[in-house]
Amino acid sequence: xxxxxxxxxxxxxxxxxxxxxxxxxxxxxxxxxxxxxxxxxxxxxxxxxxxxxxxxxxxxxxxxxxxxxxxxxxxxxxxxxxxxxxxxxxxxxxxxxxxxxxxxxxxxxxxxxxxxxxxxxxxxxxxxxxxxxxxxxxxxxxxxxxxxxxxxxxxxxxxxxxxxxxxxxxxxxxxxxxxxxxxxxxxxxxxxxxxxxxxxxxxxxxxxxxxxxxxxxxxxxxxxxxxxxxxxxxxxxxxxxxxxxxxxxxxxxxxxxxxxxxxxxxxxxxxxxxxxxxxxxxxxxxxxxxxxxxxxxxxxxxxxxxxxxxxxxxxxxxxxxxxxxxxx
Numbered sequence: 001x002x003x004x005x006x007x008x009x010x011x012x013x014x015x016x017x018x019x020x021x022x023x024x025x026x027x028x029x030x031x032x033x034x035x036x037x038x039x040x041x042x043x044x045x046x047x048x049x050x051x052x053x054x055x056x057x058x059x060x061x062x063x064x065x066x067x068x069x070x071x072x073x074x075x076x077x078x079x080x081x082x083x084x085x086x087x088x089x090x091x092x093x094x095x096x097x098x099x100x101x102x103x104x105x106x107x108x109x110x111x112x113x114x115x116x117x118x119x120x121x122x123x124x125x126x127x128x129x130x131x132x133x134x135x136x137x138x139x140x141x142x143x144x145x146x147x148x149x150x151x152x153x154x155x156x157x158x159x160x161x162x163x164x165x166x167x168x169x170x171x172x173x174x175x176x177x178x179x180x181x182x183x184x185x186x187x188x189x190x191x192x193x194x195x196x197x198x199x200x201x202x203x204x205x206x207x208x209x210x211x212x213x214x215x216x217x218x219x220x221x222x223x224x225x226x227x228x229x230x231x232x233x234x235x236x237x238x239x240x241x242x243x244x245x246x247x248x249x250x251x252x253x254x255x256x257x258x259x260x261x262x263x264x265x266x267x268x269x270x271x272x273x274x275x276x277x278x279x280x281x282x283x284x285x286x287x288x289x290x291x292x293x294x295x296x297x298x299x300x301x302x303x304x305x306x307x308x309x310x311x312x313x314x315x316x317x318x319x320x321x322x323x324x325x326x327x328x
Contacts, residue, residue, distance in 0.1 A: 107264070107265045107271050108261060108272065108273035109230070109270045109271060109272055109313050109314075109315070110313070111312045111313060112313065112314060112315070112316055113312070113316060114311050114312050115314050116311070116323050117139055117140070117143055117307075117311070118323050119189075119190075119311070119314065119323040120140055120143050120190075120307075121143050121144070121189075122187075122189030122190065123143075123144045123145065123188060123189060123190045123191070123192060124144070124145045124146075124147065124182075124185050124188035124190070124191045124192070125140075125145065125146045125147065125148060125191075125192045125194070126147050126157075126182055126191065126193050126194075126195075126220075127148045127192075127193060127194035127195040127232075128148060128149065128150070128152045128153075128194070128195040128196075128197060128198050129148070129150050129151070129152075130148075130194060130195075130197060130235055130295075130296060130297070131148035131192075131194040132146065132148040132149075132166035133166075133300070133303050134148070134303065134307075135148060135166040135167065136166050136300065137299075137301075137303045138300065138304075139303075139304065139307055140303070140307060145185055145188065146165070146166055147178075147181055147182045147185070148165065148166055148194075149163030149164060149165060149178055150163065150164050151163075151198050152178065152195060152198060153195065153198050153202060153204075153209075153212070154195065154196075154199065154209070154212040154213040154215070155208075155212040156178065157178045157179050157182070157216055158179065158212060158216055158219070159179075160177045160179040160180060161177070161178060162175035162176065162177060162178070163175055163176060163178040163181075164176075165181070179219070182220075183223050188227060189227060190227055190228045190229070190230065191220060191224055191227065191228070191230065192230045192232060192272075192310070193216075193217075193220070193229070193230065193231050193232060194235075194274075195234075196209065196213070196234035196235075196253075196260075197234060197235060197237075197248075200234075200247050200252070200253070201247060201248075206252070206255070206256055206259075210256065210259050210263065213260065213263070214263055214267075217229070217263070217264065217267050218267070221267060221269070228269075228270060228314075228315050228317075229269040229270065230269070230270045230271075230272050230310075230314075231260065231261075231264035231271050231272070232272045232274050233257045233260070233261075233271070233272065233273050233275050234253050234256055234257055234260065235253075235274065235275075235278055235285065236250050236253060236275055236278060236279045236283060236284055236285040237250060237253070237284065237285050237295040238284055238285045238287065238290045238294040238295070239282065239284040241293070241295055242284065242294075244294075248294075248295065250279075250283050250284055257273075257275070261273070270315060272309075272310065272313050274306065276309070277305055277306065277308075277309040278305075288302075289302045289305065
């Protein structure tokens with residue numbers, strides 16, 4: 001009988017321990033669930049898991065640098081300060097990466113080795129009278145194919161208007177339908193586009209200029225789907241030209257180029273910022289390059305400066321390895 005009573009006592013003790021253990025586990029499970037809800041809620045709302053404020057007992061570190069101090073430090077370490085132009089204004093994603101500014105320099109093709117002149121033997125240059133210089137003067141006169149026309153705009157090419165190439169004489173040769181003439185070259189190895197100055201002198205506003213330029217780029221991409229297409233900046237003008245005619249303001253040209261650069265990259269093309277070589281520190285056409293009218297180049301030798309810049313701003317392709325060398 002005593003043995004049974006002892007058994008009952010032990011049984012009651014086991015039940016108490018089991019109840020206590022069950023209650024403890026229940027508390028742990030509830031706490032864990034609440035923790036998961038807390039963590040999940042902060043993650044969904046993009047909040048940090050813990051309060052980022054440091055405890056008051058921690059030793060305070062140095063005060064953060066001001067924007068001006070950070071800019072000065074950046075200038076000292078890198079030699080330049082991009083905080084003045086690399087703004088945080090959000091823009092649409094382009095190709096496979098995002099941009100934080102519409103500044104031309106963020107879209108332009110960087111220097112990338114050097115190709116020799118033979119690289120341009122299969123190139124097609126399309127543009128206006130400024131581009132005609134590539135077909136008139138050496139070193140590209142005997143190498144490249146140049147379809148450039150006097151007074152041309154993107155719209156006049158799209159309309160397939162008649163025009164004169166650099167190798168045609170007015171009053172002697174028959175003009176050609178410009179778009180047909182361009183598309184008659186079915187297999188260039190690369191395409192270089194340079195125009196826009198004549199559009200500044202037209203009745204088109206900036207929105208119309210960019211619209212027709214974009215339409216022309218679409219036509220060229222459809223015609224040449226698998227080759228690099230380089231869109232060159234609208235060239236600068238001299239300070240005197242800009243002052244005498246507001247339509248040719250270099251501020252306007254820079255604004256158009258910002259939009260043109262973005263558009264070219266979005267269409268899978270490459271933008272070449274020729275202002276780096278053609279403009280002076282003030283953004284005007286260099287006086288040592290400028291012709292008498294303030295926007296054409298003075299003579300043939302000035303095109304060597306332009307061509308040399310193009311030689312160092314190409315997209316590397318193993319196909320062109322015989323023409324390409326690294327720069328030191």
